Amino acid sequence: MLTKIAGGDIIDPVNGRLGKGDLWISDDKIVAAPAAGAADRTIDAAGCIVMAGAIDIHSHIGGGNVNTARLLLPEQHAAHQARPATTPLSNAGWSTFQTGCLYAKMGFTTVVEPAMSPGAALHTHLELADIPIIDKATLAILGNDDFLLSMIRDDASSTMIEDYVAWTVASTRALGVKVINAGAAAAFKENVRTFSLDDVVPFYGVSSRKIVKTLQAAVDSLGVPHPLHVHCNNLGSPGSADTAAATIAAAEGLPLHLAHLQFYGYGTEGKRRFSSAAARLAELVNATPEVTIDIGQVMFGQTVTVSSDVMRQFSARGSAQPKKSVIHDGDGNGGGIVPYSYGKDFYGTMQWAIGLELFLLIDDPWRVFFTTDHPNGAPFTVYPALFELLMSREARTEMMAGLSPPAMALSTLAAIDREYTFEEIAIMTRAAPARLLGLTDRGHLGAGATADIAVYRRDQNIAKMLGQAAYVFKDGDLVVQDGEITHYRWGKALRLNPSPDKAMLRRLEDYHQQRYGLSLDWFDFPDTAIAREQPFGEVACRT
Amino acid sequence: MAVAWIGNRETLVERAAAHAAALLGSSRCPVFSLDTDIHGTRAAIALAERVGAAYDHADGAAVSREAALFTDKGAMTVAPGEARRRADVVVVVGELPQIHHQFVGELSATVPDLSTPDLSARNQREIFLIGSNEMSAPRLSNGRIATLLSCGEASLGATLAALRAQWRGRQTSRPVSNFDDFAKALEAAHFPVFLFSGDATEGLALEMLQGLVTDLNRKSRASGLHLPASENGWGSALASTWMTGFPLRTGFARGFPEFDPWRYDVARMIAAGEADLHLRISSSIVQPQKKRNRMALIALAKTQEPVAGAAVTIAIGEAGVDHQAVVYSSRTGSLRSVDARAASELPSAATVIRLVASHVSAEAALPC
Numbered sequence: 071m072l073t074k075i076a077g078g079d080i081i082d083p084v085n086g087r088l089g090k091g092d093l094w095i096s097d098d099k100i101v102a103a104p105a106a107g108a109a110d111r112t113i114d115a116a117g118c119i120v121m122a123g124a125i126d127i128h129s130h131i132g133g134g135n136v137n138t139a140r141l142l143l144p145e146q147h148a149a150h151q152a153r154p155a156t157t158p159l160s161n162a163g164w165s166t167f168q169t170g171c172l173y174a175k176m177g178f179t180t181v182v183e184p185a186m187s188p189g190a191a192l193h194t195h196l197e198l199a200d201i202p203i204i205d206k207a208t209l210a211i212l213g214n215d216d217f218l219l220s221m222i223r224d225d226a227s228s229t230m231i232e233d234y235v236a237w238t239v240a241s242t243r244a245l246g247v248k249v250i251n252a253g254a255a256a257a258f259k260e261n262v263r264t265f266s267l268d269d270v271v272p273f274y275g276v277s278s279r280k281i282v283k284t285l286q287a288a289v290d291s292l293g294v295p296h297p298l299h300v301h302c303n304n305l306g307s308p309g310s311a312d313t314a315a316a317t318i319a320a321a322e323g324l325p326l327h328l329a330h331l332q333f334y335g336y337g338t339e340g341k342r343r344f345s346s347a348a349a350r351l352a353e354l355v356n357a358t359p360e361v362t363i364d365i366g367q368v369m370f371g372q373t374v375t376v377s378s379d380v381m382r383q384f385s386a387r388g389s390a391q392p393k394k395s396v397i398h399d400g401d402g403n404g405g406g407i408v409p410y411s412y413g414k415d416f417y418g419t420m421q422w423a424i425g426l427e428l429f430l431l432i433d434d435p436w437r438v439f440f441t442t443d444h445p446n447g448a449p450f451t452v453y454p455a456l457f458e459l460l461m462s463r464e465a466r467t468e469m470m471a472g473l474s475p476p477a478m479a480l481s482t483l484a485a486i487d488r489e490y491t492f493e494e495i496a497i498m499t500r501a502a503p504a505r506l507l508g509l510t511d512r513g514h515l516g517a518g519a520t521a522d523i524a525v526y527r528r529d530q531n532i533a534k535m536l537g538q539a540a541y542v543f544k545d546g547d548l549v550v551q552d553g554e555i556t557h558y559r560w561g562k563a564l565r566l567n568p569s570p571d572k573a574m575l576r577r578l579e580d581y582h583q584q585r586y587g588l589s590l591d592w593f594d595f596p597d598t599a600i601a602r603e604q605p606f607g608e609v610a611c612r613t
Numbered sequence: 614m615a616v617a618w619i620g621n622r623e624t625l626v627e628r629a630a631a632h633a634a635a636l637l638g639s640s641r642c643p644v645f646s647l648d649t650d651i652h653g654t655r656a657a658i659a660l661a662e663r664v665g666a667a668y669d670h671a672d673g674a675a676v677s678r679e680a681a682l683f684t685d686k687g688a689m690t691v692a693p694g695e696a697r698r699r700a701d702v703v704v705v706v707g708e709l710p711q712i713h714h715q716f717v718g719e720l721s722a723t724v725p726d727l728s729t730p731d732l733s734a735r736n737q738r739e740i741f742l743i744g745s746n747e748m749s750a751p752r753l754s755n756g757r758i759a760t761l762l763s764c765g766e767a768s769l770g771a772t773l774a775a776l777r778a779q780w781r782g783r784q785t786s787r788p789v790s791n792f793d794d795f796a797k798a799l800e801a802a803h804f805p806v807f808l809f810s811g812d813a814t815e816g817l818a819l820e821m822l823q824g825l826v827t828d829l830n831r832k833s834r835a836s837g838l839h840l841p842a843s844e845n846g847w848g849s850a851l852a853s854t855w856m857t858g859f860p861l862r863t864g865f866a867r868g869f870p871e872f873d874p875w876r877y878d879v880a881r882m883i884a885a886g887e888a889d890l891h892l893r894i895s896s897s898i899v900q901p902q903k904k905r906n907r908m909a910l911i912a913l914a915k916t917q918e919p920v921a922g923a924a925v926t927i928a929i930g931e932a933g934v935d936h937q938a939v940v941y942s943s944r945t946g947s948l949r950s951v952d953a954r955a956a957s958e959l960p961s962a963a964t965v966i967r968l969v970a971s972h973v974s975a976e977a978a979l980p981c
Contacts, residue, residue, distance in 0.1 A: 137851055137854050140854045141850075141851075141854050142683055142687055144860075144872050146858070147858040147859065147872070158663070158979055159658075159662055159856060159857065159870075162662075162856065162857040162869065162870050164858035165855065165858045166855050167856065167980065189692070189947055192939065192947070192948045192949065192950060196852075196855075196939065200655070200855060200856060200981070216698070259695075259728070259834060260728060261834045273727065394685070394686055394687035395687045396689075396690070397688075397690075398689075398690045398691070399689075399691040399692065399695055399836050400692045400695065401692045401694045401695050404691075404695075557977060558980055585698060585726060586694045586697060586698070587719060587723070588694075592942070592949060595939075595950035596937075596950060598937065
């Protein structure tokens with residue numbers, strides 16, 4: 071079927087297309103305007119802006135820890151519940167079904183779950199497969215697992231380490247690799263309570279830095295498009311900016327992605343010894359082109375923190391609100407679930423301001439990514455309000471008026487004039503994520519691209535405009551009309567598929583037999599286990 | 614081989630499914646009890662939404678106690694693989710279901726290989742059992758016997774409370790047997806692990822255990838290993854949680870999911886005469902059930918004959934035996950894909966439920 075999206079304001083930075091025009095779709099692809107022939111369907115986009123479907127690179131939408139958070143907090147359900155809709159289970163708040171619907175309504179068509187425990191890969195993919203409409207992807211967690219730490223301790227060759235990383239990525243159907251507080255979860259099992267970049271994991275004698283550098287090199291060497299995704303040490307601690315700065319310096323010319331930098335933007339100035347170090351970190355990011363970051367913006371209200379940084383979550387248990395939590399020592403990282411409410415007090419205000427400072431002080435929209443670290447900084451449903459804060463200084467000023475003055479006094483936010491343009495938004499939420507993840511088929515509106523398209527009706531109220539898309543196409547299928555889901559379709563989980571080395575497979579089989587008393591197939595699964603047609607879409611590694 | 618019956622009369626599966634759908638469509642209070650794999654659960658929950666049913670595990674009480682630990686209190690837990698590789702002290706809390714006894718035996722026959730704990734001269738884990746002499750305890754390797762921690766006739770919850778109090782140096786009305794050995798073992802331990810289940814352990818006892826684990830973690834490490842009362846039950850609880858935001862004992866009576874562990878206790882609903890239709894999904898052989906009130910029964914079961922008293926019976930295969938399946942594995946602490954051990958033509962629960970759902974209405978296809 072040939073569809074014409076007519077007369078919209080096209081915003082496609084990748085192809086340099088900015089301005090009024092038509093966009094053509096043939097089945098599931100964007101095509102050049104046909105020389106002749108009429109469209110089977112015409113969408114009137116006059117008064118609308120037209121962008122590629124948005125891509126979220128870091129949002130905890132499925133898997134063991136996310137599900138444990140749901141289990142821990144049935145009372146959260148009411149807050150998430152939408153009014154009854156016609157699509158099955160879409161009003162089941164805090165569920166996989168609602169996740170897909172809410173993302174699609176905002177014009178998002180691809181979302182990355184950034185923390186999959188390899189041992190829970192099947193569980194994670196089953197949850198992702200129950201998220202309708204959008205495509206998904208996930209990153210496999212390494213860096214606290216005995217197999218890798220033992221190899222590093224024993225000076226295994228880089229080839230062997232790459233074979234192991236390749237096996238992990240392939241068997242878990244991951245799109246990349248994440249390291250979370252490298253070595254800290256293993257150290258926590260040895261009763262270590264704080265852990266920094268140059269601290270050494272007991273039993274292994276391996277530093278956190280060594281783990282990060284080893285994985286960074288392996289990911290780069292294997293041609294994994296997405297750089298190693300790093301959750302640094304000391305998340306949330308006053309002075310954690312020093313850790314982030316040291317980690318940025320450790321990139322040393324190879325690509326490195328730092329997740330939710332806001333949670334590391336904390337200095338130790340002021341009488342509370344908690345201040346903004348955003349300007350310093352932004353300057354470092356600006357000066358380090360091999361580094362990309364996402365923000366993890368905090369917004370006010372109730373949420374739940376979900377993290378595989380089990381050491382950090384254990385230390386945060388005292389601040390749980392409501393007062394309950396789950397701490398799980400996993401085979402590698404495990405995780406911690408701690409509910410939390412961000413108030414407009416000094417600390418909440420400071421965290422909110424630091425995130426926005428980072429957004430606004432990092433110059434290059436190709437290297438800063440739009441996230442709340444859902445649900446850690448805030449649920450992804452706050453995205454429309456966050457877009458407004460980035461695009462309107464007036465909205466920021468209005469918000470700041472109701473926040474903690476002592477905190478604002480320690481922040482540069484009030485002095486920042488920058489307002490994001492739609493073109494910068496299109497880069498930050500479409501073009502740049504696609505490039506960062508190696509997804510050449512999306513993030514732009516050029517001929518041949520997958521027809522993932524979001525059409526927004528212009529409105530003075532930016533949050534309203536970007537919160538309810540006028541039209542959303544997923545793979546050329548019109549799935550959202552006037553902010554409402556029209557029907558379900560089932561997206562894919564995007565994955566890499568490097569060939570595992572046979573010697574490594576034998577070694578892993580022996581390892582699992584000896585150490586766990588189980589054969590390796592207990593930890594693997596066929597695609598058919600997902601019980602959906604074509605559950606995976608393959609993405610190529612760099613050659 | 615016959616695979617479907619309406620009453621006692623053999624029929625085509627398609628016709629039985631249509632009849633089941635008609636019964637569901639006319640029911641004012643349908644309830645589902647599940648003992649099935651992940652995909653069977655997914656299909657059942659999707660159907661439950663469509664017909665406004667409540668659902669629970671077939672042995673809902675134990676699974677509900679385990680879910681309540683998480684919904685009400687939270688927990689510190691450890692993966693089974695990590696327990697096997699790291700636990701230098703193992704404490705069995707109360708009576709564990711038989712399916713976990715082999716793993717306890719395995720723990721007693723192996724030693725941790727991570728970290729470097731002092732395992733005493735015997736080079737083995739220390740194993741304790743909290744409860745009473747009358748309990749059915751897992752068999753340990755080499756004829757070993759777990760050291761009993763008991764307060765005589767006191768309940769498990771009271772024994773755990775006494776143990777926790779003694780550990781914190783407080784007075785107790787009755788001392789726990791062998792406490793000094795336990796305290797000594799904990800003092801020396803690197804990573805003690807407490808094995809627990811909701812099978813025979815009350816909710817307050819589970820909370821008390823977590824209190825003890827929390828106390829231990831003030832200065833050192835310890836954790837609890839959740840060994841579910843029912844692997845199918847816990848798997849269903851997980852699938853329900855991602856699909857609706859809630860564990861089992863959720864109902865769709867008002868068109869959206871509501872979690873109420875008392876109201877949607879399916880056994881209670883049946884006993885109280887609230888339910889007028891019971892869909893029972895179990896790949897194991899089902900025992901005849903006493904007819905209650907005028908409640909109709911739809912039985913999906915691995916059977917070669919109609920289930921006594923059922924308005925509709927449809928034969929299904931057993932997950933992992935007759936067909937490939939995804940199940941919860943307490944051995945890995947996560948979901949696992951299992952191949953068919955003796956593949957047959959018997960359909961999976963999910964297949965039959967979808968067939969029933971296809972007859973319920975002409976709305977859009979169900980999502981699972």
